[in-house]
Amino acid sequence: MNLLVLMRMVPDVVEELEIAPDGKSLDREALRLIASESDDHALEEALLLKERYGGKVTVVVPDAPEVGDLLYTAAAKGADRVIRLRGIKTGLGVAALARSCAAALQATPGLLPVNLILTGTQAIEDLDGLVAPLVAHHLGLPYIGVVTAVTEIADGKASVVKEFQAGYRGEFQIALPAVLGVQSAEKPPRYVPVAKVRAAMKSVKIEECEVPQPTPAALEGIEVLAMSKPEVAGRAAMLEGSPEEVAGKLCDLLAERGLL
Amino acid sequence: MAASIWVVVEQWQGQITDISFEALALGREVADTSKATLEAVLPGHQCAALAEQLGCADSVLCADHPALAEPVPETHAAALAELARQRQPRAILIPVTNTAMGVSTLLGALLDAPAVNFAIDLKATDGTLEARCVLYGGKVETRVRFSKQPAIIGLWPGARPADQGRSDRKPAVEQVQVSLPSEARVRLKRYIEPEAGEVDLTREDILVAVGRGIQSKDNMELAEELARALGGELCGSRPVVDQGWLPLSRQIGKSGLTVKPKLYLALGISGAPEHVEGMKNSGLIVAVNTDPQAPIFNVAHYGVVADALELVPALTEAVRARKG
Numbered sequence: 001m002n003l004l005v006l007m008r009m010v011p012d013v014v015e016e017l018e019i020a021p022d023g024k025s026l027d028r029e030a031l032r033l034i035a036s037e038s039d040d041h042a043l044e045e046a047l048l049l050k051e052r053y054g055g056k057v058t059v060v061v062p063d064a065p066e067v068g069d070l071l072y073t074a075a076a077k078g079a080d081r082v083i084r085l086r087g088i089k090t091g092l093g094v095a096a097l098a099r100s101c102a103a104a105l106q107a108t109p110g111l112l113p114v115n116l117i118l119t120g121t122q123a124i125e126d127l128d129g130l131v132a133p134l135v136a137h138h139l140g141l142p143y144i145g146v147v148t149a150v151t152e153i154a155d156g157k158a159s160v161v162k163e164f165q166a167g168y169r170g171e172f173q174i175a176l177p178a179v180l181g182v183q184s185a186e187k188p189p190r191y192v193p194v195a196k197v198r199a200a201m202k203s204v205k206i207e208e209c210e211v212p213q214p215t216p217a218a219l220e221g222i223e224v225l226a227m228s229k230p231e232v233a234g235r236a237a238m239l240e241g242s243p244e245e246v247a248g249k250l251c252d253l254l255a256e257r258g259l260l
Numbered sequence: 261m262a263a264s265i266w267v268v269v270e271q272w273q274g275q276i277t278d279i280s281f282e283a284l285a286l287g288r289e290v291a292d293t294s295k296a297t298l299e300a301v302l303p304g305h306q307c308a309a310l311a312e313q314l315g316c317a318d319s320v321l322c323a324d325h326p327a328l329a330e331p332v333p334e335t336h337a338a339a340l341a342e343l344a345r346q347r348q349p350r351a352i353l354i355p356v357t358n359t360a361m362g363v364s365t366l367l368g369a370l371l372d373a374p375a376v377n378f379a380i381d382l383k384a385t386d387g388t389l390e391a392r393c394v395l396y397g398g399k400v401e402t403r404v405r406f407s408k409q410p411a412i413i414g415l416w417p418g419a420r421p422a423d424q425g426r427s428d429r430k431p432a433v434e435q436v437q438v439s440l441p442s443e444a445r446v447r448l449k450r451y452i453e454p455e456a457g458e459v460d461l462t463r464e465d466i467l468v469a470v471g472r473g474i475q476s477k478d479n480m481e482l483a484e485e486l487a488r489a490l491g492g493e494l495c496g497s498r499p500v501v502d503q504g505w506l507p508l509s510r511q512i513g514k515s516g517l518t519v520k521p522k523l524y525l526a527l528g529i530s531g532a533p534e535h536v537e538g539m540k541n542s543g544l545i546v547a548v549n550t551d552p553q554a555p556i557f558n559v560a561h562y563g564v565v566a567d568a569l570e571l572v573p574a575l576t577e578a579v580r581a582r583k584g
């Protein structure tokens with residue numbers, strides 16, 4: 001089984017996000033980048049599939065600050081090959097990013113064909129599209145997203161579970177090779193001790209691939225006019241004080257509403 | 261021919277979804293201000309009867325094909341692309357749901373047209389369309405303008421009230437043919453029913469909801485005690501369920517349940533749009549979060565910037581004391 005995982009670094013939204021002076025982008029200097037959460041689940045699902053069916057997991061990531069951490073961690077978790085794509089701009093511009101990734105996969109000897117390409121179902125900065133369906137489109141492969149399990153791989157087909165709503169899910173059959181947008185892996189992403197990541201830094205070689213065409217910086221057919229903190233009609237009234245004081249105030253509020 | 265604005269109507273279990281009516285309401289506004297017609301596009305199989313509910317639109321295009329009975333994004337995108345090539349709409353609004361995940365993106369790729377996700381509003385000014393989109397887990401809003409047609413807009417829930425998109429008027433209905441490949445590459449095998457929960461959370465008055473901020477499985481006990489003291493039930497956000505700290509039957513949000521309790525106490529939940537979708541209509545929302553910028557404070561009625569691990573035990577004690 002040849003499994004390719006496409007991952008990406010995105011801003012950590014637990015941190016404060018600053019708007020850049022142009023008012024149209026994030027101040028990327030001030031950002032802490034982390035692996036996109038559902039990409040982490042895509043990697044985990046690929047590792048679980050490798051354990052079940054054997055084969056090889058290749059992780060491909062567009063260049064970004066801190067990308068080495070992501071790749072060494074992936075290797076420490078069990079990825080067989082880790083590849084950094086040079087010449088790709090991340091950030092807004094998913095359509096261009098996905099096109100560059102697809103082109104790089106095609107241009108790099110030994111990467112394709114694969115049985116499955118797994119990537120996160122959606123990332124927090126996917127303004128102009130989603131990576132999984134776009135890569136599928138450019139490579140001419142079928143796609144399904146919001147995947148939470150791969151139940152069977154046999155006869156050139158995979159059975160996958162996708163989430164709908166209100167707890168409803170559906171089992172789909174998809175012809176291989178295919179692209180899956182993974183929502184969550186069948187198990188929480190595995191924990192890997194720092195010592196193992198350090199060991200990977202010494203023993204693992206990050207391969208580098210150039211993308212054939214540099215990614216255009218601009219969005220296509222879309223102009224960003226402004227970025228801002230959300231405008232809201234009514235923000236929460238904030239309660240202050242020690243935990244005991246706040247607890248008392250909350251109890252008053254609940255009592256007033258007959259909830260205590 | 262007048263320009264048209266399309267709204268793609270989604271069905272779930274034979275019903276038109278609320279978000280489709282929300283999209284129609286918004287589409288109506290945009291069509292009226294830009295002197296365009298509003299067309300509802302209903303992909304499916306033998307579902308023409310549903311078209312009668314779409315009177316908010318000037319007309320309905322029923323795209324009928326057996327393959328469209330299955331919620332397969334690439335099949336739906338292919339059908340929509342074929343129709344859009346023939347009829348050249350100015351904009352296509354598509355609800356952002358798990359079911360439709362990927363449809364707007366694939367449609368954009370097939371038509372070589374700009375497609376945005378996560379729009380919460382759309383307006384037409386001086387002949388151009390402008391959308392407001394929510395990014396970064398609800399922390400940033402982005403205003404964008406389209407410079408190419410058709411503009412494809414993936415719409416979040418809540419853009420307009422669903423009732424505003426309902427109408428008793430009977431729309432003009434047109435049946436249209438679409439040609440799809442005889443062998444689909446993706447097929448639905450079966451629907452899987454929700455896991456039965458021990459309780460029906462949608463009927464509870466008080467819900468204590470935990471998010472990733474609870475930090476560990478051991479800390480779940482703190483929230484559980486609070487829920488017990490309040491006489492409520494425990495629920496949570498996706499990461500908590502993904503970690504296995506709560507069953508899927510207790511997940512609130514886009515993939516989980518939509519709830520409307522009298523009290524929703526959100527502990528260590530950031531307020532990502534996918535979560536907020538499932539709880540925003542609760543009677544009283546109280547949020548506890550260490551991050552003063554957390555988007556949950558934009559939907560909560562009351563907020564506390566605090567460590568939930570410190571506040572929760574104090575609150576449990578205070579509640580017990582009051583209840584005697």
Ligand SMILES: Cc1cc2nc3c(=O)[nH]c(=O)nc-3n(C[C@H](O)[C@H](O)[C@H](O)COP(=O)(O)OP(=O)(O)OC[C@H]3O[C@@H](n4cnc5c(N)ncnc54)[C@H](O)[C@@H]3O)c2cc1C
Binds near residue numbers: 500532533
């Ligand atoms: C297709 C799709 C469907 C989805 N469906 C759902 C869904 O149904 N339900 C759902 O919930 N999510 C869903 N999500 C995920 C959603 O996008 C968010 O990732 C998720 O809601 C975040 O959960 P969270 O708020 O618990 O975690 P985070 O976003 O990580 O937030 C944790 C919060 O805890 C705060 N915190 C940390 N420590 C403390 C402390 N000690 N005390 C107080 N606060 C603290 C932090 O400041 C932060 O705000 C879906 C995503 C996708 C792509």
Ligand SMILES: Nc1ncnc2c1ncn2[C@@H]1O[C@H](COP(=O)(O)O)[C@@H](O)[C@H]1O
Binds near residue numbers: 189190191192
């Ligand atoms: N990088 C990681 N990936 C997956 N799980 C992790 C990771 N870091 C921590 N954990 C889990 O979170 C728990 C608390 O981690 P820590 O905060 O590092 O003590 C650990 O027991 C792990 O199971």
